[in-house]
Amino acid sequence: MPAGAGNRRTWTFSVWGKCADVSAAARVFLGADASSADTLQYVNSALEVDLAGVARIVTTALFRDPAAFGHIVWQYDSPGEVTRLYYNGKLIGSASVALNADSKVNDAVAHYIGQNGMSARYFDGVLSDVVLVDGQVLAPTDFAEEGAEGVWVPKRPSVSSWGANGFWLDGEISGGLALDKSGNDNHWTVNGVTECLDSPGDNAPADAGNYARWNSLFFRRTGSYKPIFSEAATKVAGQSGVVSHTGTTAASPGRHYAEFRVTDGTSGATGPGVVRAAWNSGLAESYAHNYGGAYYSDTGVRAYNNSTDAQTAPSSNRIGIEVDFANDEVEFFIVQSNSARTSQGGKLTAADGITFGGHGIFTATVHGTSARTVKAHFSPDEWWGTPNGGYEPLCSAYLPAKAPKKPGAHIGVLTWSGTSGERALTGLGFQPDFAWIKQRSSTPRDHNLVDAVRGLDKNLSTNLSAAEETTARIISFDTDGLTLAGGGYGNTNLMGTTYVGWFVGGLTQKTSGWVGGTIIPIEERYDAALGFSIIKYTGNGVAGATIPHSLGQAPAMMIIKALTATADWPVWHRGLPSAAYCVLLNDAGGHRSHAAFNNTVPTSSIFSIGPTGYMTNYAGVPCIAYLFAATDAIRVGSYIGNGSADGPFVDLGGEPLWMITKRTDAAGFLWAMQDGVRSPFNPTDQRLFPNEAVAETSDGNGLLDFMASGFKIRNAHGGQNANGGTYIYLAFLKHYFGGANVAQGRAR
Numbered sequence: 001m002p003a004g005a006g007n008r009r010t011w012t013f014s015v016w017g018k019c020a021d022v023s024a025a026a027r028v029f030l031g032a033d034a035s036s037a038d039t040l041q042y043v044n045s046a047l048e049v050d051l052a053g054v055a056r057i058v059t060t061a062l063f064r065d066p067a068a069f070g071h072i073v074w075q076y077d078s079p080g081e082v083t084r085l086y087y088n089g090k091l092i093g094s095a096s097v098a099l100n101a102d103s104k105v106n107d108a109v110a111h112y113i114g115q116n117g118m119s120a121r122y123f124d125g126v127l128s129d130v131v132l133v134d135g136q137v138l139a140p141t142d143f144a145e146e147g148a149e150g151v152w153v154p155k156r157p158s159v160s161s162w163g164a165n166g167f168w169l170d171g172e173i174s175g176g177l178a179l180d181k182s183g184n185d186n187h188w189t190v191n192g193v194t195e196c197l198d199s200p201g202d203n204a205p206a207d208a209g210n211y212a213r214w215n216s217l218f219f220r221r222t223g224s225y226k227p228i229f230s231e232a233a234t235k236v237a238g239q240s241g242v243v244s245h246t247g248t249t250a251a252s253p254g255r256h257y258a259e260f261r262v263t264d265g266t267s268g269a270t271g272p273g274v275v276r277a278a279w280n281s282g283l284a285e286s287y288a289h290n291y292g293g294a295y296y297s298d299t300g301v302r303a304y305n306n307s308t309d310a311q312t313a314p315s316s317n318r319i320g321i322e323v324d325f326a327n328d329e330v331e332f333f334i335v336q337s338n339s340a341r342t343s344q345g346g347k348l349t350a351a352d353g354i355t356f357g358g359h360g361i362f363t364a365t366v367h368g369t370s371a372r373t374v375k376a377h378f379s380p381d382e383w384w385g386t387p388n389g390g391y392e393p394l395c396s397a398y399l400p401a402k403a404p405k406k407p408g409a410h411i412g413v414l415t416w417s418g419t420s421g422e423r424a425l426t427g428l429g430f431q432p433d434f435a436w437i438k439q440r441s442s443t444p445r446d447h448n449l450v451d452a453v454r455g456l457d458k459n460l461s462t463n464l465s466a467a468e469e470t471t472a473r474i475i476s477f478d479t480d481g482l483t484l485a486g487g488g489y490g491n492t493n494l495m496g497t498t499y500v501g502w503f504v505g506g507l508t509q510k511t512s513g514w515v516g517g518t519i520i521p522i523e524e525r526y527d528a529a530l531g532f533s534i535i536k537y538t539g540n541g542v543a544g545a546t547i548p549h550s551l552g553q554a555p556a557m558m559i560i561k562a563l564t565a566t567a568d569w570p571v572w573h574r575g576l577p578s579a580a581y582c583v584l585l586n587d588a589g590g591h592r593s594h595a596a597f598n599n600t601v602p603t604s605s606i607f608s609i610g611p612t613g614y615m616t617n618y619a620g621v622p623c624i625a626y627l628f629a630a631t632d633a634i635r636v637g638s639y640i641g642n643g644s645a646d647g648p649f650v651d652l653g654g655e656p657l658w659m660i661t662k663r664t665d666a667a668g669f670l671w672a673m674q675d676g677v678r679s680p681f682n683p684t685d686q687r688l689f690p691n692e693a694v695a696e697t698s699d700g701n702g703l704l705d706f707m708a709s710g711f712k713i714r715n716a717h718g719g720q721n722a723n724g725g726t727y728i729y730l731a732f733l734k735h736y737f738g739g740a741n742v743a744q745g746r747a748r
Contacts, residue, residue: 001108001109001110001111001272001475002106002107002108002109002111002164002186002291003105004108004164005106005108005165006106006107006134006135006163006164006165006166007106007135007163008034008077008102008103008104008105008106008107009076009077009078009079009101009102009103009133009588010076010077010078010079010131010135010136010563011103011106011132011135011136011137011163012073012075012076012131012133012136012137012138012142013029013040013072013073013074013076013105013131013132013133013138014071014072014073014074014129014130014133014138014142014143014157015029015071015072015127015128015129015130015131016069016070016071016072016127016128016154016200017029017069017070017072017123017125017126017128017548018066018067018068018069018070018126018198018200018210018213018232018524018747019066019123019124019125019428020124020125020126020213020216020230020232020233021064021124021125021229021233022230023214025041025042025044026041026042026045026122026123026124026125027039027040027041027112027114027116027122027123027605028041028042028072028113028114028123029074029105029111029112029113029114029130030104030105030107030111030112030113031104031105031106031107031109031110031111032102032109032110032112032169033107033109033110033428036052036053036104037050037052037094037104037116038050038051038052038072038103038104038105039269040072040085042063042123042361043058044217045062045063045064046058046059046060046061046062046063046073046538047059047061047063047085047087047092047093047362049083049093049095049543050076050086051083051095051097051104052102052104052161054097054098054101055083055095055096055097056095057083057085057093057094057095058093058663059085059087059092059093059681060103060681061087061092061237061681061682062681062682062683062705063151063322063682063748064217064250064374064682064701064712065217065682065705065707065708065747065748066125066213066216066233066249067210067213067214067215067216067217067249067250067707067708067737067747068186068210068249068708068709068745068746068747069126069199069200069210069744069746069747070087070746070747070748071086071087071088071089071140071143071144071152071154071200071746072085072086072087072116073085073086073138073139073140073143074086075137075138075437076097076103076105076137077097077137078097078098078100078101078102078103079097079099079100080096080137081096081098081099082094082095082097082213083095083097084263086140087142087154087426087681087748088140088144088152088746088748089140089141089144089515090680092681093596101371106132106134106165107435108528109358111180112533113127113130113188114127114193114599115171115191118581119475122192122370124229124230124232125232125233126198126232127639128170128199128200128286128705129154129157129168129169129200130167130168130169130178131143131144131157131159131165131166131167131168131182132165132166132170133157133159133162133166133357133737134162134163134164134165134166135161135163135166136159136160136161136163136431137504138158138159138188138253141158141204142157142158142159143155143157143158147243147743148333148405148406148743149405149406149408149735149736149742149743150406150408150734150735151179151735151741151742151743151744151745151746152703153200153201153748154200154201154573157188157508159182159307162182162184162420163561164182164184165180165183165184165186165552166182167180167184167186167188168180168181168182169181169188171195171196171199172195172202173190173194173195173491173588176189176190177189177190178190181468184569186738187503190301192279194575195379196211196379196381196415197211197379197544198210198211198232198379198382199211200744202396202397202743202744203397203640206391207379207380207381207395207397209395209396209398209738209744210250210378210395210397210737210738210744211378211393211394211395211396212248212249212250212258212378212393212394212395212609213232213233213234213248213249213374213376213378214233214234214235214236214246214247214248214249214364214376215228215229215231215233215246215248215249215649216233216245217244217649217650217707217712218247218249218649219244219246219247220591221247223368226244226612226646227239227244227245227246227364227366228237229246230735231375233249234375234376234377235367235373235374236364236373236374236376237256237368237371237372237373237472238270238366238372238373239368242366243269243365243366244365244366244703245363245364245365245697246363246364246382247275247277247361247362247363247364248361248362248363248376248378248394249709250359250361250394250395250396250399250709250737250738251277251359251361251651251709252359252360252361252394252399252400253325253326253358253359253360253400254324254325254326254392254398254400254450255322255323255324255325255326255390255391255392256322256323256362256391256392256393256398257320257321257322257323257383257387257391257392257393258272258274258320258321258376258378258393258394259318259319259320259321259335259376259377259382259383259385260272260318260319260320260321260364260374260375260376260377261314261319261374261375261377262298262299262372262373262374262375263372263373263375264370264372266371266540269298269367270297270298270299270365270366270367270373270374271295271296271297271298271319271364271365271367271374271596272295272296272321272329272362272363272364272371272374272376273293273294273295273296273303273321273358273362273363273364273365273515274293274294274295274318274321274323274325274359274360274361274362274363274366275291275292275293275356275360275361275363276291276292276293276355276356276360276361277356277357277359277360277361277651278357278359281298282513283500291329291357292353292354292355292357292360292742293354293356293360293363294309294330294332294348294352294354295363295365296311296314296319296321296332296344296544298313298314298372299313300312300313300344302332302345302732303355304348304352304353304354305350305352305354306353307353308589309345310358311332311344311345311595312342312344312485313332313422314334317334317335317336317337318334318335318336318377318384318385319332319333319334319335320333320334320341320383320385321333321362321388322330322387322391323360323362323391323529324358324406325356325358325417325737326356326358326684328349328350328354328355328356329347329354330347330348330354331343331344331346331347331348331349332344332345333385335383335384335385336432337384338384339384339385339386340385341386342376343384344509352469353488359531359651359653361651362376362378362394364376370695371681375548375634378393378394378395379393379395380393387617395738395739396738396739396744397740397744398738398740398743399736399738399739399740400735400739400740400741401418401630401631401739401741401742402633402736402739402741402742403632403633404527404529404530404632404633404740406632406742407530407632407654407657407732407733407734407735407736408429408657408734409429409430409472409506409513409529410504410505410506410507410532410633411432411503411504411529411530411633411657411658411732411733411734412427412428412429412430412432412499412502412503412505412522412657413500413501413502413503413657413658413675413676413677413678414428414481414501414503414677415499415500415678415730416495416498416499416501416676416679417496417498417499418488418492418493418494418495418496418497418498418499419486419493419495420486420487420488420493420494420495421486421493422483422484422486423483423484423486424478424481424482424483424484425481425482425483425484426478426480427480427481427500427501428480428481428505430479430480430505430506430507431477431478431479431506432450432452432477432481432504432505432628433452433453433477433504433505433506433507433525434449434450434451434452434503434504434505434507434532434534435448435449435450435451435474435477435482435501435502435503436449436462436502436503436690436708437449437450437491437492437499437500437501438499438500438501438673438696439490439491439492439494439497439498439503440451440497440498440499440500440678440688440695440696441497441498441501441653441695441696442454442496442497442695443490443695444692444693444694444695445490445491445497445693446461446462446463446491447461447462447463447491447690447693448460448465448473448491448492448597449461450473450474450526451524451534451624452477452507452509452534453523453524453535453536453624454468454475454536454563454624456472456475456476457470457471457472457473457474458470458563459471459473459491460561460563461693462585462586462691463571463586463689463690463691463692463693464586465566465567465569465586466569467562467563467564467565467566468564468566468568471489472485473485473489473492473493474492477505478548482501497498500675500677500678500696501730502658502673502675504532504732505531506527506530507526507527507530507532507534508525508526508527509523509524509525509527510523510524510526510550511523511524512526514549514550515544515548515605516548516605516606517546517547517605518542518545518546518547519538519539519540519545519547519572519604519609520537520539520543520544520548521535521536521537521547521548522536522537522538522622523535523536524536524549524550525553526549526550527694528550528551528552528553528629529631529632529633530552530631530634530635531551531628531629531631531633532626532627532629532634533549533550533625533626533627534624534625534626535547535549535557535624535625535626535627536620536622536624536625537623537625537629538620538621538622538623539562539609539612539616539617539618539619539620539621539622539623540617540619540620541611541612541617541618541619541620541739541742542611542612542617543598543610543611543612544598544600544611545598545606545607545608545609545617546606547606547607547609547625548605548606549605549606549607549627551604551627551629551640552604552631553604553629553631554601554602554603554604554629555602555607555627555628555629556573556574556587556628556629556630556637557571557572557573557574557627557628557636557728558571558572558573558597558602558607558625558626558627558628559571559625559626560596560615560616560619560623560624560625560626561615561623561624562615562616562621562622562623563621563622563623563624563666565615565618565620565621566622567618568584568586568587568615569583569584569585569614570582570583570584570594570596570597570614570615570616571584571585571587572596572597572602573636573638573664573728573730574630574637574638575636575638575664575726575727575728576636576664576728577591578599579597579599579600579601580593580594580595580599581593581594582594582596582597583662583664583728584691585690586690587691588667588669588670588671589668589692590663590664590666590667590669591664591665592608594611594614595610595611596609596615597609597613597615597616598610598611601663607625607627608724611707627680632653632654632733632736632739633732633733634730634731634732634733635652635653635654635656635729635730635731635732635733636729636730636731637650637652637728637729638664638726638727638728639727639729640724640725640726640727641720641721641722641723641724641725641726641727642726643720643721643722643723643725644716644721644723645703645714645715645716646714647704647712647713647714647715647716647720647721648713648721649707649710649711649713650710650711650712650713650729651709651710651732652709652710652711652746653708653709653710653736653737654673654704654708654710654711654733654734654735654736654737655676655706655707655708655710655733655737655745655746655748656676656706656710656711656731656732656733656734657675657676657677657732657733657734658673658674658675658676658677658731658732659674659675659711659729659730659731659732660672660673660690660729660730660731661719661720661727661728661729662676662688662728662729663718663719663720663722663725663727664726664727664728665716665725665726666687666722666725669691669717669718669719670691670692671689671690671691672687672688672689672719672720673687673688673689673690674686674687674701674702674704676706676734676748678696680748681748682705682706682722682748683703683704683705683714684702684704684705684706685698685699685700685702685703685704686698686702687702700715700717701715701717701720702717702719702720703715703720704720704747707747707748708735708745708746708747708748709737709745710742711731721745
């Protein structure tokens with residue numbers, strides 16, 4: 001409790017938080033007397049400000065990302081008759097308050113961080129840089145700023161005067177007190193709170209960063225019960241009669257170490273393990289499959305590749321795991337409190353069936369009762385043992401370096417309202433080479449694709465099989481965007497109509513120097529690190545013709561369109577059953593056997609096209625090919641639906657900026673395009689359909705959350721999440737979850 005009242009009419013509260021469970025009420029900060037309270041809290045995944053029931057903010061945005069930190073700023077300004085709430089620098093809600101009304105916060109009453117004080121509702125997660133400024137209304141930019149990669153990052157609070165009750169808790173705890181670094185010595189008594197390295201900053205101090213936790217979005221189970229998460233999602237428990245599995249909030253291709261404590265070890269099916277990251281949510285198959293990895297039970301059974309062997313039961317000791325996800329190796333250890341480590345059966349390798357596919361996660365299996373738990377220790381300050389050289393904690397700062405460092409230097413989304421007059425669109429931060437524009441409102445209009453290879457007056461529509469059409473709807477691609485032509489073109493710039501454009505740029509032009517292939521391209525624009533290439537070529541009608549590209553790795557998805565002929569848009573994707581299959585971008589059909597790509601998987605230097613009579617290789621007909629490699633910034637993959645509104649979580653290694661999904665195992669389901677600009681907060685539901693000219697739709701059948709490390713399906717519609725349905729996706733990232741050379745991503 002403050003020693004006395006401060007300025008109860010003007011103050012600012014700021015905090016960074018990573019909330020493990022926001023499904024129920026969870027207090028963040030409040031000031032309360034015996035009868036009422038002013039509260040900042042999570043309620044049913046929304047953020048809420050409640051000023052003693054007199055004024056209230058309840059966000060329509062839902063905050064359900066347990067994997068990353070987000071920044072909250074709460075302003076109280078009764079002389080201005082308003083209270084405001086910000087998240088990662090963006091205003092998310094405000095409410096009117098009475099002129100010069102006094103708040104409970106900053107009064108000489110009890111104040112709480114992370115709990116109610118009068119009942120439970122504890123905050124389960126991590127709080128960092130908890131700040132109260134007494135007597136000033138400060139902006140979010142006084143506590144954080146946009147970093148070099150476009151990520152919202154913390155900074156030292158810019159505070160000229162803290163006021164009598166101001167404080168800054170940076171996370172240091174000593175003698176049962178959370179220490180105030182403002183200079184006011186307004187220290188806080190802690191209860192059930194521990195200091196940790198987990199931080200929204202990166203390696204400041206050393207070893208800080210976003211550490212892995214158990215991911216409440218990512219689970220498999222038998223029956224209808226999910227695992228139970230607690231202790232800031234470092235502990236997971238089972239439920240009666242249920243086998244539940246979960247994984248970590250971070251996936252990695254690197255070498256990592258962690259330790260685990262198993263309680264009530266009597267089931268023989270409770271313990272930690274490692275599996276490949278492409279581990280779909282839904283009802284569990286037998287865990288004996290181990291999903292390319294291995295598992296160590298509470299009774300000392302080591303399981304891998306449908307094999308088991310008997311090792312030492314951990315008892316009161318910990319299970320240590322060293323894993324190399326890139327090289328398919330894992331080794332288990334019994335770790336004692338005196339730091340002694342004993343290998344259990346030696347190292348398992350690819351010869352033992354370990355196949356992570358390049359990326360993996362730690363997992364926990366809990367069985368039968370809530371008393372059976374797996375407690376994770378991902379942070380090195382908690383380890384009992386010391387790993388061998390080269391094994392790092394699973395933390396954002398220890399993930400591999402990313403390229404390009406800033407996806408936003410190549411990938412962007414703009415929205416605008418048409419004027420029917422010439423106008424410049426700015427704010428991309430790069431010069432585009434590719435533009436995909438779609439009208440959002442009113443009368444249906446065709447999609448409009450333009451690229452620098454074909455020329456800015458050459459237009460294609462993914463919802464049509466029609467040949468390329470010539471109209472100069474775009475005047476120029478500029479250094480920070482593009483200039484639209486006047487004339488009232490309905491596809492791009494009609495008065496009273498809203499639009500969205502998805503852009504890729506910063507590519508290198510190439511007109512010669514290719515190696516290999518039987519057809520030499522006319523021109524290519526590409527960026528190998530980004531993973532995108534635009535190639536124009538002329539078909540020769542010869543079966544098995546090959547075309548060189550400059551990506552340096554095999555494309556994971558290819559889209560081709562004949563330019564001067566009426567022809568479909570064949571798409572090859574690595575998530576299809578084989579190279580003998582494709583889907584069509586201009587229709588709602590499922591995958592089909594088709595020779596458009598000559599039944600041949602592309603390589604790191606060439607891709608194949610079918611014989612004459614197939615739309616990729618009409619003799620003498622020019623074609624455009626859009627190639628996408630699976631890189632840090634462009635993610636290409638597939639998932640299996642579970643038919644539940646609590647749908648699969650798909651790890652992308654970062655937050656998507658825009659993405660395309662398609663069901664492939666059944667016909668009658670549209671392609672869908674979603675982005676984080678039209679939907680800046682979760683859930684995302686605003687969809688456009690590449691194979692349809694219809695206006696934007698928000699009908700609940702495309703609900704999903706964009707997360708700091710991927711996306712979570714929040715609908716049970718067959719278009720994105722039929723039980724057992726197979727889906728492909730193409731995602732362009734906004735930010736990375738982490739990396740040795742980049743800032744950690746943020747919750748949204």
